[in-house]
Amino acid sequence: METSRLSNHHLQSVMTTYMLLFRDAPPAVYNAMSPAQLTECLDKWNAWHDGIAAEGRMHHAHPLEAARRVITGKRGEQVIDGPFAEAKELIAGYFMFTADSLDEATAIAQRCPNLEHGMSVEIREVAGGCHLAKSLGRKGMKE
Numbered sequence: 001m002e003t004s005r006l007s008n009h010h011l012q013s014v015m016t017t018y019m020l021l022f023r024d025a026p027p028a029v030y031n032a033m034s035p036a037q038l039t040e041c042l043d044k045w046n047a048w049h050d051g052i053a054a055e056g057r058m059h060h061a062h063p064l065e066a067a068r069r070v071i072t073g074k075r076g077e078q079v080i081d082g083p084f085a086e087a088k089e090l091i092a093g094y095f096m097f098t099a100d101s102l103d104e105a106t107a108i109a110q111r112c113p114n115l116e117h118g119m120s121v122e123i124r125e126v127a128g129g130c131h132l133a134k135s136l137g138r139k140g141m142k143e
Contacts, residue, residue, distance in 0.1 A: 015098035015127040017059065018105040024092035025118030044113035052097055052108065063093035069078075096126065 030038065050060050068082040099105040102123065109121040129140045 004092075015057075015100060016102075017096060017098055018102075019124045019126055020097070020105075020109055020112075021122040021124065022092045022094065022112070022114070023120045023122070024090060024115070029117050041114065041117065048111055048113050049055040049095070057097040057099065059096040059098070061093065061095040061097075064091055066090055123136070 010115075028040075033041065039053075048063060049058070070078075070080045070082065072078040073078075097105075097108070099108060102125065105123050107126075109123050112119065112121050115121065127134075129138055129143075133141050133143070
């Protein structure tokens with residue numbers, strides 16, 4: 001019993017957390033699909049997600065709404081509502097999951113079923129601290 005607990009802890013400690021950011025295809029791609037094609041697309045997506053979750057890798061995942069707000073300016077005084085017509089690739093959602101390496105995370109991303117419809121997937125390793133903390137030699141944000 002103790003051995004399996006140590007093994008699980010060891011596995012968790014060597015796994016790295018990654019985020020997949022999904023930039024969806026233009027709405028026209030999905031608007032051209034029949035209800036049966038849309039259902040098949042969604043079923044493939046759910047099977048892919050559920051497979052990652054069944055392996056115990058998935059931390060969380062969510063789609064994102066297109067409407068958004070951008071805050072800029074030194075005191076956050078500029079507030080711009082979206083969606084923005086000039087945005088060609090909106091981030092449609094994300095998965096946060098664990099993998100042994102960037103290569104393994106890439107292999108998981110390459111199985112994304114909506115790539116065939118024009119979606120792109122960006123892979124990012126989740127950092128333990130921001131660039132400011134790292135520049136100060138800290139391992140975490142509040143060290």
